Amino acid sequence: MDMTGVGGALLFLIGAPFAGGLLAGADRIVTARMQGRIGPPLLQPFYDVGKLFQKSRLVVNPFQPFYLWGFLAFLLVAGALFFSGGDLLLTVFALAVAGVFLALGAFSANTPYSHIGAERELLQMMAYEPMLLIAVLGLYQSTGSFLVRDILGSDRPPLVELPGVFLGFLFILTIKLRKSPFDLSTSHHGHQEVVKGITTDYSGPDLALIEVAHWYENVLLLGFVCLFFVPLHPALGIALAIATYLLEVFVDNTHARLRWQHTVKLSWWTGAALGLANLAILDLIR
Amino acid sequence: MSLFKKSPWLLHYNCSSCNGCDIEVLAALTPMYDLERFGIINTGNPKHADVLLVTGSVNDQNLEVIRSLYAQMPDPKVVVGVGICALSGGIFAQCYNVHGGAAAAVPVDLYVPGCAARPESIIDGVIKAVEILQQKADAMRGRRRTATAAAREAA
Amino acid sequence: MELLLFLILFPLLPAGLIVLIPHFTTRKIVARSSAAIMAATSIWLAWRCLVGGPEYFHLEAGTIDATMFGLEILIAAYLLYRCRGLPPRRLWIPALVVVQLLAMVGLEFGGQLPHVDRPLYADHFSVIMALIIGIIGSLTAVYSIGYMTEYHNHHPEIPVRRRRFFFTVFVFLSAMFGIVFSNSLSWLFFFWEVTTVCSFVLIGYARTEEAKFSSFHALGLNLLGGIGFLMAIGFEAYFAGEPTLDVDRLIAAGPALAMVPAAGIAFAGLAKAAQLPFSRWLLSAMVAPTPVSALLHSSTMVKAGVFVLVKFAPVFRGTTEGLLLALVGGITFLVTSLVAVSQNNAKRVLGCSTVANLGLVGMCAGVGTPETVWAAVLLIIFHAVAKALLFLGVGPIEHRIGSRNIELMEGLITTRPALGAIMIIGICGMFLAPFGMLISKYAALKALMDSNVLLAGLLAFGSAPTLFFWAKWMGKIVSIPHRPSDVVGPISLDKWVALGTLALGTLGACVFFPWAARWFVEPCVRHAYGATPGLATGGTAVMVGMLLVLFLLPLLYVVLPVPAVRAEGYLAGIGVERGAAFRGAMGKVHEVDMRNYYLSSFFDEHVLMRWGIRVCAALAFAMVVVSWI
């Protein structure tokens, strides 16, 4: 790994919580405006997390935090790998490990709401995993490398060759960002049948860690989106990625939640019809 | 930092209210009043909550429930009794199975009067309760600090 | 050469001794010591091959051939004897035996069989297989000593035929060594059939109706596969331009000359590896005692099926037949992974996943580029270790909880921490980064991407359900039960030896895999192709880093002693008895009971299998037909 690689990884490890927190704050304000409200201050997510860190920690059993740390640790590994210009495929695998850790933490608590959350989390992973892999494969097919640093060096945006893959990726991005209509496992809008799903039995500092982990994850995902626009000016790429995020917020606010059957079916069909078909056509053209 | 003031998360529990107060609580959460301005979120989960909003009177059925919910809230936490019923049992006070107001089950920090309590006064109550929450948090931090200092001295 | 002959013949000694010795303790000693000898010899052989490189041996095989022919007749006679009283629906099984017998006699006396110059060989690939057979096979044999005693304690209704069991296991090991060391098609076929019969005997061990049914099922489908083998030999005897039965020459001859035998052998390999359309036999074979499933139906015998596929991979490279083969493998991977989601029987899940992973190997073999073969060999190694561990772990758990149901494994990590940890290691080894199977999947994905996009897509879709069913199983194991439960009973030392070694092997495989790849996998690919893909070193560093993270995580408990308060899990405030139950309507107390998702109406096993079988049967048939055209 060269110096820029180390720099990128450090930038992610230190900077992502700030960026992610601001993003979450903006998300809440935009959501509020869409609902005709004023909404919280931009820094509200930081207040929340700061408060949670000051609360006492309730656990159902002493193993719960372990899985949480695993979740966070592998998100960090994935992000550091990505932003240091490393292997995209390994990034996706590390993300999967993180997801499994989160689910295991909820399984460990062994209470109905956590359990449903964990099962649904795994279902969601099953739903988005193919398309996520196909997105990576598509970037490889278009740029000839699995390494982020090589993809960054490509001379025209992969989006040009991968419109289908990009749309498919946007689709599963909704699942990954835990937005409605696919917000099956956490239900971040309060008062739903699964309470808080997978995070139900975490409290205080543990819950804060989950929040921070989500910030990291969101930044990583937006970084992934940026890859599709690559040789454009970085500022433009980031602006487009943020626009994507706003689009997801819009979808979040205009859609009721779907059942898991639809979630799995829709994302698999999207993966096949948009992602895989795109790859196959690209293969034929070449 | 006074973070507790900036992000009080609610848990709303209906003991055996007539539903009047609950409707007002929910009204307070509508875009009209936009509680999220103050960082307030209705979590629906005691493990995530700082403020317990209780409506209605405590009876045989819900005595254990509200105690259990209270026990599952991490410290620091405050309880707000909303409506006359939560204060004294209100019009249900004389029922055969009613134990009284919320205080019959859990320590209540603040009452919001009214039958039903108006959304504005509920919001006002929550904002006041948050002051108490912050005091509790400061006290907790002080206790923790003295405890570690004592431990260090002992070592 | 002596070493090879020793490995093939030596297991017959304990097999014979076990039948003859009446004394139980002495038999145990025989089994243990001969297992140790086998393991040691295979390691010695591996060392020799590492130092010396591949070797082929000339042998005057006249008498051996005659003996084999005689034994084949005997086997056929035995099978026909066992087939008496089969219902008319299944009379095709003895018919197949007869067809094979006639074909064999015809070939033998037709006088056309080409002479095999060098019937024995040992190259890196066969040494890898020999290590798997020698080490995992021996461990399983040792494990069975304790297991079978317990098995009969738990199933008093099943007559004790332990001697026959161990006899068959050792004969089987001998035949497996035969398969991996034979360079002669007819020898290969002989050992092939011996493993089929051993599997038949072992699956039917319990002699219950279900066991009988499954054993004949397995026999029939494997015999059907054997026809492919006969086709290969027959082609070489009567139609080939340059007739040869030497496997190495056949492979070197390339697709133009060797396609028909390669397709025939691939057909046989598909049957043995339980690929669709044959998969059902392996799933029903799970009635066999657990060590049998571990040995025959996950780590060795079914591996022989993919062993020949990978062996012939250079022939398949870039051909239509190869593509069809790869599609069969890929579809099998996808379909059986989906089927596994709906299974709650631990052994059936393991069975489905075995078929799925073999499908992956088959897919790599069908594509046949050096990169995919590299991945395939790695898959074979990792899968053998991790899957054997899982099967052997399920054995004692089954006897402790009295069931194979995954739901009942709840909280194993607290009730039996060691067993729980072993299962978790095994499961992680199967699907999670940075463990073995994922490394190979990573390699396979990259390799497939370069040759066929659709196949890579199949892999992407097939991996997702894998993640789902493994993770939910692991979730059950790590759920902390709210009430103390008693999962009692000691586990014998024999079993711990086997389980411990395999667990260390699974963990060690990901630490030492760069070296394993360099010493074994790369020479093996180089031998077949003349060149080998290297290892992306960056990837390895990341994997090792992840492993480090995983091992350092528990240390956080020491570094970060944030005080925690125990509380009940959230049960809407109506939980009682520390969250183990809740008070429902009318004050009635209900136990909290949670089950995993099986999605069985969504991923309907029967529908999936039906379509999978139809499609793959057509593809496999097309593969054979195309090879003739």
Ligand code: SF4
């Ligand atoms: S205070 Fe009045 S409105 Fe509120 S619950 Fe009691 S009776 Fe109903």
